[in-house]
Amino acid sequence: MKNLISDIPEILLMGPGPSCVYPSVSQALSAPTLGHLDPDFIRIMDGIKNMLQLLLKTQNRLTIPISGTGSAGMETAFVNSIEPGDPVLIIINGVFGTRMQDVAQRLGGAVDVLDFEWGVPVVVEAVKRAIQKKHYNIIAVVHAETSTGVCNPVEDIGMLLKGSDALYLVDAVTSVGGIPVNMDPWCIDILYTGTQKCLSCPPGLSPVSFSEKAVATLMNRKTKVPNWYLDLTMILNYWEGQTRAYHHTAPVNMLYGLYESLRLILEEGPENVYRRHLENHLKLVDGLEGLGLSLLVQLDSRLPMLNSVKVPAGVDEARVRRRLREEFNIEIGAGLGPLAGKIWRIGLMGHTARIENVDRVLDALKIVLEK
Amino acid sequence: MKNLISDIPEILLMGPGPSCVYPSVSQALSAPTLGHLDPDFIRIMDGIKNMLQLLLKTQNRLTIPISGTGSAGMETAFVNSIEPGDPVLIIINGVFGTRMQDVAQRLGGAVDVLDFEWGVPVVVEAVKRAIQKKHYNIIAVVHAETSTGVCNPVEDIGMLLKGSDALYLVDAVTSVGGIPVNMDPWCIDILYTGTQKCLSCPPGLSPVSFSEKAVATLMNRKTKVPNWYLDLTMILNYWEGQTRAYHHTAPVNMLYGLYESLRLILEEGPENVYRRHLENHLKLVDGLEGLGLSLLVQLDSRLPMLNSVKVPAGVDEARVRRRLREEFNIEIGAGLGPLAGKIWRIGLMGHTARIENVDRVLDALKIVLEK
Numbered sequence: 108m109k110n111l112i113s114d115i116p117e118i119l120l121m122g123p124g125p126s127c128v129y130p131s132v133s134q135a136l137s138a139p140t141l142g143h144l145d146p147d148f149i150r151i152m153d154g155i156k157n158m159l160q161l162l163l164k165t166q167n168r169l170t171i172p173i174s175g176t177g178s179a180g181m182e183t184a185f186v187n188s189i190e191p192g193d194p195v196l197i198i199i200n201g202v203f204g205t206r207m208q209d210v211a212q213r214l215g216g217a218v219d220v221l222d223f224e225w226g227v228p229v230v231v232e233a234v235k236r237a238i239q240k241k242h243y244n245i246i247a248v249v250h251a252e253t254s255t256g257v258c259n260p261v262e263d264i265g266m267l268l269k270g271s272d273a274l275y276l277v278d279a280v281t282s283v284g285g286i287p288v289n290m291d292p293w294c295i296d297i298l299y300t301g302t303q304k305c306l307s308c309p310p311g312l313s314p315v316s317f318s319e320k321a322v323a324t325l326m327n328r329k330t331k332v333p334n335w336y337l338d339l340t341m342i343l344n345y346w347e348g349q350t351r352a353y354h355h356t357a358p359v360n361m362l363y364g365l366y367e368s369l370r371l372i373l374e375e376g377p378e379n380v381y382r383r384h385l386e387n388h389l390k391l392v393d394g395l396e397g398l399g400l401s402l403l404v405q406l407d408s409r410l411p412m413l414n415s416v417k418v419p420a421g422v423d424e425a426r427v428r429r430r431l432r433e434e435f436n437i438e439i440g441a442g443l444g445p446l447a448g449k450i451w452r453i454g455l456m457g458h459t460a461r462i463e464n465v466d467r468v469l470d471a472l473k474i475v476l477e478k
Numbered sequence: 479m480k481n482l483i484s485d486i487p488e489i490l491l492m493g494p495g496p497s498c499v500y501p502s503v504s505q506a507l508s509a510p511t512l513g514h515l516d517p518d519f520i521r522i523m524d525g526i527k528n529m530l531q532l533l534l535k536t537q538n539r540l541t542i543p544i545s546g547t548g549s550a551g552m553e554t555a556f557v558n559s560i561e562p563g564d565p566v567l568i569i570i571n572g573v574f575g576t577r578m579q580d581v582a583q584r585l586g587g588a589v590d591v592l593d594f595e596w597g598v599p600v601v602v603e604a605v606k607r608a609i610q611k612k613h614y615n616i617i618a619v620v621h622a623e624t625s626t627g628v629c630n631p632v633e634d635i636g637m638l639l640k641g642s643d644a645l646y647l648v649d650a651v652t653s654v655g656g657i658p659v660n661m662d663p664w665c666i667d668i669l670y671t672g673t674q675k676c677l678s679c680p681p682g683l684s685p686v687s688f689s690e691k692a693v694a695t696l697m698n699r700k701t702k703v704p705n706w707y708l709d710l711t712m713i714l715n716y717w718e719g720q721t722r723a724y725h726h727t728a729p730v731n732m733l734y735g736l737y738e739s740l741r742l743i744l745e746e747g748p749e750n751v752y753r754r755h756l757e758n759h760l761k762l763v764d765g766l767e768g769l770g771l772s773l774l775v776q777l778d779s780r781l782p783m784l785n786s787v788k789v790p791a792g793v794d795e796a797r798v799r800r801r802l803r804e805e806f807n808i809e810i811g812a813g814l815g816p817l818a819g820k821i822w823r824i825g826l827m828g829h830t831a832r833i834e835n836v837d838r839v840l841d842a843l844k845i846v847l848e849k
Binding site (some may be wrong): 109142208 | 702
């Protein structure tokens with residue numbers, strides 16, 4: 108078999124994730140593998156927990172990375188909080204809301220859906236009416252809807268739910284590390300994210316956090332968590348306390364990468380990282396408008412790290428992406444679901460959010476759109 | 479936060495996994511991250527599928543790595559094959575058999591257990607009687623029981639099941655890459671393994687393979703797979719065919735490592751790799767016996783890659799492991815469950831199975847046991 112690995116090209120990753128990996132994160136992946144119960148590895152695990160708590164602004168003891176990609180985080184969030192028949196409200200305005208619905212229904216949740224148009228944010232007043240009409244055990248929403256580029260009002264929904272006994276579950280896969288995500292101040296009970304977006308690690312891990320209220324619900328379940336691999340009641344015993352009971356073999360080298368990425372973000376300062384995302388987003392939008400392109404999402408709901416650009420009439424959108432990849436070594440993303448063929452998705456996530464990358468994609472787009 | 483990653487020591491991993499990583503696998507992890515739909519990445523995915531088919535001696539189209547550690551492979555195997563109420567027979571003679579039982583019961587399987595003593599192999603005659611007495615949809619067994627070091631007669635059980643309509647499910651986490659695993663000749667329908675044992679990648683991926691019969695069962699389910707993340711009906715559309723439909727973001731860099739590890743094993747030749755394991759195992763056992771130590775498992779059922787050594791009376795087993803780690807940078811494993819405190823587990827997996835490592839652990843053990 109050919110040695111394909113040594114031929115892998117360096118691509119500027121400006122799609123919806125994975126993003127470009129920080130060079131020192133990339134190096135960290137190659138550090139010597141330690142045993143998953145090694146004292147030096149346990150120090151790294153503790154560092155990851157502490158740094159995640161700082162970044163997410165939470166005191167939650169159960170703040171750990173799950174051994175799977177972002178969707179494993181979604182699965183973990185629901186499988187550990189739902190029991191069959193539990194009333195659940197899923198707020199949907201994109202692919203990842205729809206995915207939440209599918210996940211929750213497979214687990215036997217009695218799911219109601221509150222649907223909004225794709226490309227515009229969730230309307231808080233409508234959420235308020237829905238939760239006044241009926242009691243839900245879980246209310247779930249996506250913060251940064253990666254399929255559309257919309258930022259949902261997660262803080263405002265949190266304020267509605269303050270003091271309620273419902274669990275507030277938030278998909279923060281694309282938001283964490285790119286815009287503020289303040290778990291405790293926003294009254295979020297369950298949150299998951301992914302490493303391959305604004306944390307600029309390779310895909311493979313999904314940090315999750317559960318509030319004390321969410322942990323209490325978990326510990327008082329009537330049924331066992333119907334997923335051994337993602338059962339947090341057992342995983343917690345590995346990540347916590349003196350015994351460090353073996354559950355499954357942790358993805359050691361991927362965790363090195365996450366440690367290094369969190370260290371870099373905290374060293375730069377989260378506020379500085381968010382500002383870097385915003386400034387480069389504004390420059391990108393300026394440049395796109397200069398090319399005659401316009402964004403799908405209205406000004407006040409745009410995500411800096413995921414820019415949905417309308418495909419102009421008469422342009423072959425797949426050809427544009429192919430040419431960017433083949434002629435300029437740049438990846439941008441296509442639309443998903445009802446937006447397939449209608450938008451491109453240009454990511455500015457984590458390490459990718461740099462002025463030189465903004466300039467490079469704008470220069471390349473100019474050439475590709477001209478001929 | 480401290481930069482702990484640059485201080486990670488080089489430990490000789492002679493426990494039950496993870497094993498020492500091949501140097502070029504370690505380097506492969508740091509190759510530039512590609513998008514999960516990139517044409518160059520799809521070539522790597524295809525290479526992995528083909529090499530797994532060669533190594534497992536199977537023609538199964540559904541032969542792919544799952545985005546999680548070995549236990550995610552176990553979860554995948556059961557969640558895609560069981561529906562609530564299905565009669566399942568789990569054959570148990572160690573921790574990982576017990577884990578199968580737990581996984582299958584959480585999924586609503588009507589589980590019968592066939593128990594054998596830990597440290598001795600499964601008795602094929604007893605399996606024969608059990609399956610004559612009752613019809614099972616799934617019959618599951620662990621090939622290499624990592625908790626005891628026993629090799630179970632997976633081929634013989636397969637011959638019993640030849641032509642039956644039951645699905646034969648085998649845990650091959652520790653066996654693949656260390657001893658022959660011949661999926662099609664042995665009539666295995668569902669198999670999973672892990673990357674952190676004899677494949678000598680870091681932990682994080684779990685190759686699985688489903689026969690056409692197992693895929694037909696999956697496609698004819700009455701209920702949706704109750705686990706979105708591990709639903710093979712969807713994952714297959716990403717790993718197969720022209721569309722490469724996005725399911726979840728694949729753990730790109732971990733897959734580079736797996737590609738490189740499979741390439742190395744096929745380059746050395748699986749038969750040569752198995753011989754290397756066996757020869758080093760025999761040398762290790764010789765040396766251990768020379769130190770007055772004896773093995774838990776009888777001669778004809780020993781796994782070359784996982785050696786269970788009885789702790790001599792009066793020896794503080796935890797202190798021995800701690801001294802090996804602290805004074806000699808060697809990790810060996812403790813016993814699990816009823817064998818905790820009674821055995822050490824010395825691994826010779828993949829890249830670790832080398833004469834210089836056998837010598838090193840024997841020299842160190844000699845010193846530690848003397849004083």
